[in-house]
Amino acid sequence: MTTALEADPPRVRKPARRRLRQDVVRYRWLFLLMLPGVVYFALFRFWPMYGARIAFKNYIPFLGIDGSEWVGFAHFQAFLSNPDFPRLLVNTLVIAALSLFIAFPLTIVLALLLNELRLQILKRTVQTLVYIPHFLSWTVVVSITALLFAIDTGPLWTFFAGLFGTDANMLADPDWFRPLVLMQMVWKDTGWGTIIFLAALAGVDQEQYEAAIIDGAGRWQRVWNITIPSILPTIVVLLILHTGQILNTGFEQIYLMSNSLNRTVADVFDTYVYFAGIEQGAYSYSTAVGLFKALVGLVLIFGTNWLAKRFNQQGIF
């Protein structure tokens, strides 16, 4: 009895090990092809996660990460009790809100309007035009903004100065920072954002519309009862992804739009990490800020995903 039991485990283990060896031999080409990609993810995506433990240390490059002193949550506490924290949080959330409550609904509206357009040639032309700004860099978008809003000479400066009876330098004025950022967001990505909705709408069975027409449904009723429900799953998925990005304002746009005069409203978590980490060399502290941001994003994305499932919508996980 006992001898039989003792003899058993090696017999179980051996085939497993042999199977592994067989796998490696059998799939050697595939493993080899995948190797550079795996090294990439290990090096540039996961090694930084391991390195992020400097958020809990007083990292001094000379001493190395392991040699640096362990300080626990001191940097997180310092950040949360920093007098700048409320301002950063408000600035970040305001920009997130502009994106979520204005830019995102505008994308849906544009997609619905395009979907209602019967003139196919106009539809294609408008689509071609509104996708273009997405491919311009933030540097170009911000530069174009600077030219359009150049004080005294820019066309949009002239227009808004006349409209509001002001002669402010809109590029530096804190009151103009958020409107300008919103305009840029809408201009650059509203058109591009419609692609995914139009793809969802293309999949709607046309017979549903015909049946609705026979039943006497008006145009608005068809939009409300057929079109919108058919893009609802897409809206939910995008909302989940959006929520996870709430603290990510998009570094390039905000960094490029901020200057010494509009800092009070322009400073957000993303740019704060850059200024503290890269410009001032506070590696541990800025890593803690970045980690805080990433963890909040992770919680939000899983939270909204859970909520979506509670309301019988398909989540993303």
Next chain:
Amino acid sequence: MSTTHKRFNTRAGRAFDVLNVAVLTGVGLLAILPFLYVLAGSFATELEITTRPFFLWPNEFTTASYASILSSDVFVRAFATTVVVTFVGTFVQLGLTALMAYPLAKPDLPGRRTILSLVVFTMVFSAGMIPTFLVVKDLGLLDTYWALILPMAINPFSLIIIKNFFQQLPHELEESAKIDGANELQVLWHVILPLSKPVLATFALFYAVGIWNDYLSPLLYLSDTSKWTLQMILRQVTAAASLSADEMATDVPPPAQGIKFAVVIIATIPVLLAYPFLQKHFAKGMLIGSVKG
């Protein structure tokens, strides 16, 4: 026949159609007008730019702004650098992505699920700017062009879409190639890649536009100004007037307005040249690949 007529017949419906055409024409124009203004301005004289508020065609046509830019060594070098980095970078990035996507498209590959979960994890969580910067620094990539290519080499979204595309290709092709004695590398090269040209072209262009437009990487990783890319130079030139003097890294006097217009155009033209090819494929490419699998 009668149903389609009914759709057009209500008066409110017709009014909506007219309004919709007007609104969408306006939206299309708004998308392109700022760029057309900058284009017109780049061919206008300094006087015209500062005195006419808005125009789409210069009264007096001049190429002086372009001549002045193209005579600048700094600018020409930055342009050439960016072209080379974009070409090499696209090749490296697309190559790495396709090589990794192919094995992951095999449902029976051991460890496949684990690797895919880890890839998806990087889409929702990243260590952030500073730890990545420190890795790039430790690898000795600071102030090298590889720092503009390698840290973003594989985009997880692109990887998964290309993987899904490979997965839905008919298996019979691959099996018949294997019966003829081809190994995996030969199958990938002679069977899979030729069938995937439209998808690969789409992602090549996305990667290329990403590298061309990148501002964050050179900002973080290139402190040697002689290595700067076009986007960095563009920023330097156009920020001159709107920022106070202390934000400028150089002591050069602010450039004339016309030069700013022309620099924006030169930084944009390559992307706009790629756009028609991109547009032909992106909607289709994205859709094929995004089928769940």
